[in-house]
Amino acid sequence: MPSRNIIKEYLEGGAYHIYNRGINRQVIFSEPRDYKFFLYLLKLYLSPIGTVKFKDDQIPRIRKNFYEKIDLLCYCLIPNHFHLLVKQVGEKDIAEFMRCVMTSYSIYFNRKYDRIGTLFQGRYKAVLIEDDNYLLHLSRYIHMNPLSLTEESQQGRTLQGPSLEKLCEYDYSSYADFLGKRNTKWIKPDFILDCFKNDRGDMIIGSSYKEFVENADYDSAEIVDKLILEELH
Secondary structure (H helix, E strand, C coil), rough: CCCCCCCCCCCCCEEEEEEEHHHHHCCCCCCCHHHHHHHHHHHHHCCCCCCCCCCCCCCCCCCCCCCEEEEEEEEECCCEEEEEEEEHHHHCHHHHHHHHHHHHHHHHHHHCCCCCCCEHHHCCCEEEEHHHHHHHHHEEEHHHHHHHCCCCCCCCCCCCCCCHHHHCCCCCCCCCHHHHCCCCCCCCEEEEEEHCCCCCCCEEECCHHHHHHEEEECHHHHHHHHHHHHCCC
């Protein structure tokens, strides 16, 4: 059955949950350098022109830049798939941004591992975010993704999923930026964190993003949509 989340309509100013996995559920991040290269691509395309140098000759010289066109609100990478929560300015910014990132990463991965053919499971999937409650639970779902990692799911690879207490130490998600433990310039957490502030801009007493993510007694995946789990695992 074809996915219902292959995007068909782009909206100016729209926020979208973007996700995809490796073809046939294969691993797309085999070692730490792969994760770092994908994050480097995000930095390259989302930073002001000229502030990030090309890392090596494995990046195609795509003369595109999405600084002030795409806001990356949060992300998470795990061995066989990725999640991005983005907000675009123009109607076609997401399509061009994802084409650049996925093409660049596929070229890098195929060259490194001496493979040919498609790396990702078709076109990326996207869900338009139209509700603040959905947005909050989606960010929680994305940031809790590393908890699902096990030695078996990683097929003997060195990366291990953190415990809930050490979730903020996971290197390949934006959760540490949300808790103020890291300050990545090309991540824009305030769009979500502002939901936890009152009219004066103060954090609401008894409520914080950390408490929302780690202490809630409900499953955000059920609110977000079980179809995402079915497609990615």
